Amino acid sequence: MRKNTWKFVSLFVVALMLFGACTPAVTPAPTEPAAPAEQPAAPPAPPAEPTKAPESPPTAPAASEASVTVVHYFSDTLGKETVTKIFDSFTKESGIKVIDNTTGHEDFKAQILVMLAGDNPPDLFSYWAGARVQFVVDSDRLEPIDDMWASEGLDEVIPPAVVKGSIYNGKKYLVPFGYHYAALFYNPKVMQQVGITEFPTDWEGFLAMCEKIKAAGVTPIALGSMNRWPAQFWFDYLLLRTAGPEYRAKLMAGQAAYTDPEVQKVMEMWKELVDKGYFVKDANAYDWTDASDQVANGKAAMTLMGTWITGYWNGNGLKPVDDYDFFPFPTIEKGVPNAVVGPVDGWVMSAGAKDKEASKKLMTFLVKNTDASATWAKGQGALSPNKNTDPSIYTAVMTKASAEVAKAEVFAFNYDLATTPPMAEGGLNMFAQFMNDPSKYQDYLVETENVAKEVFKK
Amino acid sequence: MAQSKRFWRIVFLSLPLLFYAVIVIIPLTSSFYYSLTNWNGFSKTSDFVGLANFAKVSRDPLFLNAIRNTVIWMVAAIVVPSGFGLAIALVLHQGVRGANFFKSLFYLPICLSLAVIGQVWIWVYHPDWGLLNEILRLIGLQEATKAWLANPGTALPAVITAWSWQQVGLAMVIYLAGLTSIPAELTEAAEIDGANYRNLLRYVIIPLLSPATVVVIALSIINSLKSFDIVYIMTQGGPFHKSDTLAMFMYVESFKKYYMGYGSAISVVLFLIALVVIIFYFRQVQALEHLYD
Structure with missing residues (x-):
């Protein structure tokens, strides 16, 4: 009897082993919730006011029930609510049903992969403009939309800097839905306390400001690099402001080396900031919301972050201008084209989309309908890629952000969207190493260049 | 007669076997196949690269790092x-007052998902207001406070500690079951022969x-291999x-770098x-069977 019990237990264990050790190898889709988002997750934003649904009578094409299936990563409560509202108004206007099969934000990456691999893709899905879309385009999984772009006159609607993010291998694939801009967000009360009234436009001014803040007993810069990506904006801006956008584009494409003097210089400047004690201690222990809180409660003066931080702060009851504001990353080398950094969220159509016409109608609606773009920008704390979006939906801070982007000569995607995914992994890793111990940055650059050699097969 | 018995066996087994084939055998074999390709997870096509992925495995410093961490994890497991499970089981088996209460208490973590346990321990380790640093400050060990999960030296031990917290309960229950199955005659006989508790x-x-x-041990090792x-x-x-553990490394290579072929090789x-x-494990179980014969 006892013998049997142990036999049973051991068989049970073996069964566990087989299921446990082998199946994740095959279908490693993570099912754990609440994962820290790698990309700036659609952050909590102020409750969106109910927007007036266009009251036009449903002009539904009488017969066939057309429908479009979509999957997206706007899966937090507010994001999902807002996007559903937009889909509903589209259905009202066009009679085309939208079937939303969205799961979690972090699940999205695995989900879309599995759907594409299984030849069962949604008609439309949200994706990050830049190297990630390029990757799917190169895998022959997306449908170009040049005809629709031309017939709908989207060049008239979308600013040229953002249009660039829609073009891959010479064709248009993505309609932008919202974008963000990274800048130095600060706490005006702290700045006032330490006696800073003017914000620096050059590097010397920036260093002097940090010194002044530090002397007053406040940490100048908050950074929460636990999930690595928040550190990338420092690398991005330092590189764009010294070597310039052209060199950076080369580095992102594997045509320049991480061991180049241009990159060394960036790391040296960044190291100087860390060595002087301008950054918070243990940046890797905090996430971006921790860093935002440190600025909000006055422990730190500023943080380099995307405009989604305004949504987070508004949600916590902070008031734009009074409680937070921003200034653009200062100029370092004169004569380098003025670039801004940020991500663009967009929609792409699968090559295997079942109803391409209906899908194009929805894509057009998402970018062109000003009610939809206003609802989205307001709900997400994002900037609208549609020039005709009512500017009064923005807070004063967002209006200023929009103006900064309009002034810029180049719109550059942040690091993890600018370079191919395996390279981004290597680079983000380097940033985390750097924040832990900047003294060995030379070694990290060599390691990162080794990754680049493997990725770009030089 | 025997023939029809056999027929029914096949009928009854066919459905579970089919199910097993679809969810385990087929994915498993396709995983073997993909390990020989450079599939990126997106493309319709991929090239057959032979054993190139395995060659890469052997010289990838990140793989060796993941192996090292997994071995550390296994040893800890x-x-x-x-160790702790046995100690607790021995104490509780003696008939401590409120033994059942303590049994439930130690077993409780098993009922939580690892996601919840992870989150709870993130709070314990938080550098500013985490329980661990608070305690250290309270007893005057200010210098010992750390950002436990951000520090390269303490991150792995910190995660293993959180994981062990759950595993101890499981070990305790298994040991308690084992203790009750030891015939009282044997321990009594030993006591009569004058054996002290240590002996x-x-x-x-x-x-x-x-x-x-x-x-x-087998459960712990397997759970440690699964640690993702x-x-x-x-x-x-x-x-x-x-x-990084092997499972985590495999995930990053497959789903973040889109090296699905390489991930399959891992x-x-x-x-x-x-x-x-x-x-x-099988050999051990077989070798132990004589104990109850």
Whole structure:
């Protein structure tokens, strides 16, 4: 009897082993919730006011029930609510049903992969403009939309800097839905306390400001690099402001080396900031919301972050201008084209989309309908890629952000969207190493260049 | 008669076997196949690259790092849950007051998902207001406070500690079951012969508990090979791969770098390691069967 019990237990264990050790190898889709988002997750934003649904009578094409299936990563409560509202108004206007099969934000990456691999893709899905879309385009999984772009006159609607993010291998694939801009967000009360009234436009001014803040007993810069990506904006801006956008584009494409003097210089400047004690201690222990809180409660003066931080702060009851504001990353080398950094969220159509016409109608609606773009920008704390979006939906801070982007000569995607995914992994890793111990940055650059050699097969 | 019995056996088994084939055998074999390709997970096509992925495995410093961490995890998995589990089981088996209460208490973590446990321990380790640093400050060990999960030296031990917290409860229950199955005659006989508790433990109880020990250790090792969820929640393998396990590494290569072929090769290696453990385990179980004969 006892013998049997142990036999049973051991068989049970073996069964566990087989299921446990082998199946994740095959279908490693993570099912754990609440994962820290790698990309700036659609952050909590102020409750969106109910927007007036266009009251036009449903002009539904009488017969066939057309429908479009979509999957997206706007899966937090507010994001999902807002996007559903937009889909509903589209259905009202066009009679085309939208079937939303969205799961979690972090699940999205695995989900879309599995759907594409299984030849069962949604008609439309949200994706990050830049190297990630390029990757799917190169895998022959997306449908170009040049005809629709031309017939709908989207060049008239979308600013040229953002249009660039829609073009891959010479064709248009993505309609932008919202974008963000990274800048130095600060706490005006702290700045006032330490006696800073003017914000620096050059590097010397920036260093002097940090010194002044530090002397007053406040940490100048908050950074929460636990999930690595928040550190990338420092690398991005330092590189764009010294070597310039052209060199950076080369580095992102594997045509320049991480061991180049241009990159060394960036790391040296960044190291100087860390060595002087301008950054918070243990940046890797905090996430971006921790860093935002440190600025909000006055422990730190500023943080380099995307405009989604305004949504987070508004949600916590902070008031734009009074409680937070921003200034653009200062100029370092004169004569380098003025670039801004940020991500663009967009929609792409699968090559295997079942109803391409209906899908194009929805894509057009998402970018062109000003009610939809206003609802989205307001709900997400994002900037609208549609020039005709009512500017009064923005807070004063967002209006200023929009103006900064309009002034810029180049719109550059942040690091993890600018370079191919395996390279981004290597680079983000380097940033985390750097924040832990900047003294060995030379070694990290060599390691990162080794990754680049493997990725770009030089 | 025998013929129809056989027929029904096949009928009844066909459905579960089909199910098993679809969800285990087919994915498993396709995983083996993908390990020989450079599939990126997106493309309709991929090239056959032979053993190139396995060659890459052998020289990838990140793979060696993940192996090292997994071995550390395994060693901890062998020592910590069985050690603490046995100690707690022995104490509770003596008939401590409120033993059932303590049994439930120690068993409770098993009922939580690793995602929840990970989150709870993230709070414990938080550098500013985490329980651990608060305690250290309270007893005057200000200098010992750390950002436990961000520090390259402490991230892996910190995650393993959180994981062990759950495993101890499981080990305890298995040992308690083992203890109740030891015939009272044996321990009484030893006592009559004048054995003290130490000798009783050493010559009677622990040898008779060896089937339980094998189960505890095998479960711990397998769970350590599977260690993905808690790492994913707590550190994502960070800071900079310092807490990467094989499973985490496989995930990053497959789903973040889109090296699906390479990820499959890692999974094959993981499978082979698991296979070695399974064979070892089977032998142990067979060797132990005489105990109850």
